[in-house]
Amino acid sequence: MRSFILREYLPGAAADELADDTELLQSGIVSSIARLRLRAFLEDEFDVELAGHELDAEHFGTVERIAALVRSKLGDPS
Numbered sequence: 801m802r803s804f805i806l807r808e809y810l811p812g813a814a815a816d817e818l819a820d821d822t823e824l825l826q827s828g829i830v831s832s833i834a835r836l837r838l839r840a841f842l843e844d845e846f847d848v849e850l851a852g853h854e855l856d857a858e859h860f861g862t863v864e865r866i867a868a869l870v871r872s873k874l875g876d877p878s
Contacts, residue, residue: 801870802863804841809834820864825857835860842866848873 806813809829824830830838835855843850848870854860859869 801842801845801866804838804845805830805863808837818863820867821862823861824863824866825861830860838866842870846870846874 802815802818805824806815806818810818822829825835838860839850839855842848850869850873854869859865
């Protein structure tokens, strides 16, 4: 997921430039159109289905929140 975000939305940035708590939506790193591409990537990569309301800042705001959402879809509460 981090590699996808870096490659697609922060080309040329080093991995350490994207922290788990970096605000993706508020900072403009991930736009509304980019959310749809990220959603498609996550659904394909992790074989999960994400609802439209889950693309909000609460779920898609940071790498950490996205990872938690994917884990919850996979049945991993950690």
